[in-house]
Amino acid sequence: MDNPVLTVLIAMLGGAIRVSTPFMFVALGETLTEKSGRINLGLEGTLVLGAMVAYAVSYLTGNAWLGVLAAGGAGTVLGALHGYICKLPRVNDVAVGIAMMSFGTGLAFFFGKPFIQPQAPHLEAIPLGAWSDNPALAQALEVNPLFFVGIILAIFLGWAFKNTRWGLIIRMTGDSAASAKAMGVSVDLVRFLATAAGGFLAGIGGAFLSLSYPGIWNQGLSSGQGLMAVALVIFARWDPVRAIMAALFFGAAGAIGPSLQAVGITQGYYFFNAAPYILTLIIMIISAGSKSAARDVPGELTMK
Amino acid sequence: MTAETATPPAPAKSAEPDIRLLKLAEAVTIPALALIASALAFSVFLILIGKDPVQFYQLIWTGGFGSSFSFQNSLQRAAPLILTGLAFAIPARIGLTMIGGEGALVLGGFTAAAMAIPLVSSGVTPWITLPVMAATGMLTGALWLGFTGWLKHSRGVNETIASLLLSYIAIAIMNFFVEGLLRDPSSANKPSTMPIGDAYRIGSMPGTDVHWGLAAGIVLAIALWVLMSRTTFGFAARMTGGNARAAKAQGLPVGTLMVVSCMIAGACAGLAGFFEVAAIHGQANASLVAGYGFTGILVSFLARHNPIAIVPVAILFGALAAAGGVIQRRMGMPDATVLVLQGILFVVLLVSETFYGRFKIFQPKASGDRT
Numbered sequence: 001m002d003n004p005v006l007t008v009l010i011a012m013l014g015g016a017i018r019v020s021t022p023f024m025f026v027a028l029g030e031t032l033t034e035k036s037g038r039i040n041l042g043l044e045g046t047l048v049l050g051a052m053v054a055y056a057v058s059y060l061t062g063n064a065w066l067g068v069l070a071a072g073g074a075g076t077v078l079g080a081l082h083g084y085i086c087k088l089p090r091v092n093d094v095a096v097g098i099a100m101m102s103f104g105t106g107l108a109f110f111f112g113k114p115f116i117q118p119q120a121p122h123l124e125a126i127p128l129g130a131w132s133d134n135p136a137l138a139q140a141l142e143v144n145p146l147f148f149v150g151i152i153l154a155i156f157l158g159w160a161f162k163n164t165r166w167g168l169i170i171r172m173t174g175d176s177a178a179s180a181k182a183m184g185v186s187v188d189l190v191r192f193l194a195t196a197a198g199g200f201l202a203g204i205g206g207a208f209l210s211l212s213y214p215g216i217w218n219q220g221l222s223s224g225q226g227l228m229a230v231a232l233v234i235f236a237r238w239d240p241v242r243a244i245m246a247a248l249f250f251g252a253a254g255a256i257g258p259s260l261q262a263v264g265i266t267q268g269y270y271f272f273n274a275a276p277y278i279l280t281l282i283i284m285i286i287s288a289g290s291k292s293a294a295r296d297v298p299g300e301l302t303m304k
Numbered sequence: 305m306t307a308e309t310a311t312p313p314a315p316a317k318s319a320e321p322d323i324r325l326l327k328l329a330e331a332v333t334i335p336a337l338a339l340i341a342s343a344l345a346f347s348v349f350l351i352l353i354g355k356d357p358v359q360f361y362q363l364i365w366t367g368g369f370g371s372s373f374s375f376q377n378s379l380q381r382a383a384p385l386i387l388t389g390l391a392f393a394i395p396a397r398i399g400l401t402m403i404g405g406e407g408a409l410v411l412g413g414f415t416a417a418a419m420a421i422p423l424v425s426s427g428v429t430p431w432i433t434l435p436v437m438a439a440t441g442m443l444t445g446a447l448w449l450g451f452t453g454w455l456k457h458s459r460g461v462n463e464t465i466a467s468l469l470l471s472y473i474a475i476a477i478m479n480f481f482v483e484g485l486l487r488d489p490s491s492a493n494k495p496s497t498m499p500i501g502d503a504y505r506i507g508s509m510p511g512t513d514v515h516w517g518l519a520a521g522i523v524l525a526i527a528l529w530v531l532m533s534r535t536t537f538g539f540a541a542r543m544t545g546g547n548a549r550a551a552k553a554q555g556l557p558v559g560t561l562m563v564v565s566c567m568i569a570g571a572c573a574g575l576a577g578f579f580e581v582a583a584i585h586g587q588a589n590a591s592l593v594a595g596y597g598f599t600g601i602l603v604s605f606l607a608r609h610n611p612i613a614i615v616p617v618a619i620l621f622g623a624l625a626a627a628g629g630v631i632q633r634r635m636g637m638p639d640a641t642v643l644v645l646q647g648i649l650f651v652v653l654l655v656s657e658t659f660y661g662r663f664k665i666f667q668p669k670a671s672g673d674r675t
Contacts, residue, residue, distance in 0.1 A: 094464055113638040
């Protein structure tokens with residue numbers, strides 16, 4: 001128990017599970033959107049707005065799950081707006097994403113001001129570690145139900161992309177708009193729906209931030225997780241199940257700093273805080289040049 | 305997004321209005337309409353939350369332009385926005401969406417302040433110290449964003465995500481040093497580097513309370529306008545922005561152009577950081593992370609990435625920032641109000657891109673329906 005290496009490892013395991021969940025939802029949402037051939041860089045804003053809405057609704061109604069639903073709703077609205085704007089001719093979807101990032105963040109900070117102080121009901125975690133007499137391990141294994149929802153969703157999406165009519169339509173729209181049109185599919189409609197649904201998932205990711213871990217609402221709640229999740233999609237090569245693995249990996253990286261702090265190593269705290277960003281950048285550099293990524297990229301994406 | 309600027313000029317008939325004037329009128333009218341439309345949209349927002357839009361715009365006017373004091377305050381805040389606007393505009397002309405200006409500003413300001421520590425303590429004259437600080441800030445910024453441009457060119461790494469990630473890393477680097485190695489022990493509540501001291505501060509321009517950063521910004525804006533529209537480099541850069549593959553086929557050094565554009569951008573943002581340290585804060589600390597880099601993106605879009613147009617647009621946003629405090633106090637609204645307004649403006653502005661070429665009045669009659 002006093003073994004510091006073990007303590008750090010357990011803290012990293014718990015951290016990976018906790019920190020990865022918002023990455024998962026945003027990455028799944030972005031995968032869905034990008035599969036249809038559109039990019040949404042604005043999910044960082046969606047994440048922040050989702051976190052604020054979830055916290056506010058949970059506080060006002062006393063029901064955390066209503067908060068999750070409301071966050072999904074807010075994300076859907078932002079996603080739908082993004083989807084609608086991007087279908088206008090001559091509009092650049094990368095730039096719109098940057099604009100939506102600042103719009104979503106602005107709204108969240110504006111309406112979230114009164115909710116910084118009060119304590120909202122949290123999502124109940126499932127104590128999977130109750131069997132263990134090691135309190136650190138028990139705490140690390142208190143897993144939020146949304147974690148499992150994310151995993152099930154990823155498996156479902158991976159299956160649906162390959163085996164359902166809708167999955168085929170989304171992939172076709174993303175790979176070649178011309179052939180989708182030839183099949184009588186409305187490219188704009190498919191992308192609009194995929195972007196709105198992606199926003200829904202990112203909103204739920206935000207709800208996890210404010211209602212579970214770290215479980216508070218303030219203006220510094222998300223610092224780039226939404227954006228890192230977008231980078232993670234490229235790394236996961238547009239595959240939902242690989243996105244889950246990547247999210248866990250990122251979660252573990254994000255947990256290094258706090259875990260080391262738990263055993264009293266505070267030296268280089270800021271360096272370890274920057275670890276996820278540096279890791280994302282390194283991963284982007286590696287995956288940008290890889291042949292397998294070039295093979296899996298949806299053909300219609302404007303940003304590769 | 306720079307496709308319009310790359311439209312080949314059609315031969316203008318002497319009886320028709322000059323095509324350049326038409327293009328200019330279009331490039332001024334559409335952003336102006338977008339500005340009005342977003343002001344209206346924001347008014348609806350204000351009415352919905354039970355605030356008076358008329359009072360809001362009056363406060364912006366008085367808080368930003370109403371008195372000599374408030375106008376100088378606006379100009380003061382416009383200075384970094386001109387530079388960060390340029391930091392977005394130059395790569396944008398070459399087709400890159402670089403949003404890392406914030407990081408280059410923070411790191412430029414921090415390295416400038418760090419460079420000042422040995423110089424100030426050994427009593428080197430401000431006439432040497434300040435230029436060395438400025439050069440340090442510009443060089444750091446140039447290397448920081450130049451690295452992103454190089455990654456884009458050599459590895460195909462998406463520059464938008466990479467540059468934003470680098471901003472987070474830049475802030476972490478500054479925090480790491482400011483809270484550790486380079487921390488001034490007397491900065492208890494707000495960890496900072498050693499103050500450069502009043503003797504080393506950059507003063508105001510004669511007859512004003514506005515620091516020299518404004519003049520530097522305007523001079524750079526003009527210089528970069530000349531560079532982008534009157535030199536071979538600018539022509540090659542704009543051609544690359546129009547069609548990178550065609551530019552490559554023509555034998556243009558696309559990679560070098562990209563890296564150099566990004567380095568210019570980084571130098572601009574780094575210079576902004578230097579002025580924030582040398583003229584405003586006197587030291588490097590978390591106050592450097594003030595969002596100037598992000599507002600600069602919006603400034604550049606509204607100015608359609610034209611270096612000269614960035615100056616008035618930056619002043620407009622400087623006024624908005626200057627009025628923010630008054631609005632907060634008088635109307636009881638949170639400081640994020642300005643963020644909401646900027647967000648709405650940004651979205652509306654991008655929607656307005658779809659109207660270029662759609663208004664008949666701006667189209668030369670001879671060529672008929674152009675898209």
